[in-house]
Amino acid sequence: MTMLAAPSILAFDIFGTVVDWHGSIVGEMQTLHPQVDADAFALAWRAGYQPAMQRVRSGELGWTRIDILHRMILDELLPKFGLDHLGELERAELNRVWHRLDPWPDTVAGLTRLRTRFTICSLSNGNIGLLTNMAKRAGLPWDCILSAEVFRAYKPDPATYLGVADTFDVPPEGVMLVAAHQDDLAAARNCGLATAYIERPLEFGAANVKDVSPDAANTWHARDLVNLAELLGC
Known part of the structure; x- marks a missing residue:
């Protein structure tokens, strides 16, 4: 696959993408x-x-x-x-x-690899205390924990996506949202962010397998976070 230029900041949705709620x-x-x-x-x-x-x-x-x-x-x-x-x-x-939600099996290894090349942070509607306790328990190696609480707006409010860019003083295209939800990714794209879709077919359990078909509008599509690290050369 031809390598695409990637942003320097990767912001991750949490519930369903990073952890198995x-x-x-x-x-x-x-x-x-x-x-x-x-x-x-x-x-x-x-x-x-x-x-x-x-x-x-x-x-x-x-x-x-x-x-x-x-x-x-x-x-x-x-x-x-x-x-x-x-x-x-x-x-x-x-x-x-x-x-105390458990990470998906690939999460910690994938984040650890991605962190060698990118600055990685959370971007969740979950509050800071929740995300901090979760990271501590699950060993999530964030460089920074960002939350809707920081911006006092829930995703998909543009203030959340643009807030990440503002926090790190980069243009919107310098940030990529990584998520298992197409609506979240679409809202991020509308703000100028790059997007990476992560397949989580079992997010709602084995009895409710989710459609994880690719959307060509996303910059990247990966099976899991380890696969995303491979695609991004980590």
């Missing part, structure tokens, strides 16, 4: 609450994510960290799964599952 939540639920349909619970919790952020975007809620939104969704979800008896300590601990 579905598998991690399913694993915890199967251990803590084996009577619950763990797959359905994980999917329902994640399904509340965009509607919750929309309440902030619309002005119904002021700026709110994702930890707080996750807890709001959780509290609404528990009665539907027969878990409304959980106390405050149990709810708080369960909510922190998002801080």
Whole structure:
């Protein structure tokens, strides 16, 4: 494959791209609450994510960290799964599952290789505390942790993508968003960023295999992060 000129900053989406949110939540639920349909619970919790952020975007809620939104969704979800008896300590601990999501098997090796040539950072709607705890536990070798919290705007607001370029004092084309979500990548391209799609067919679990077909609009398309490192000469 002909090598293309690559940006100097790689910004990574986190949930689904770098870490396996579905598998991690399913694993915890199967251990803590084996009577619950763990797959359905994980999917329902994640399904509340965009509607919750929309309440902030619309002005119904002021700026709110994702930890707080996750807890709001959780509290609404528990009665539907027969878990409304959980106390405050149990709810708080369960909510922190998002801080301890497991990386995909290729993640740490891929990031480590990419870091030898590029500056790598997170670009997630997750808040800084969440992303820091996740990185510490999973060994994610970020050069910098950036979050929507820094820019007080959730992706796909242009302030997030352009904020990365501004942080590192490079033009938008000096940044590449790496993500497993085509809508995220499309929004980044609209801001002038390069884009790399990462195949995560099992993001929503084995019963809900995701279409990972290439989109020619992306700069790169890779099987996983190790493959992306290979493509970029790392």
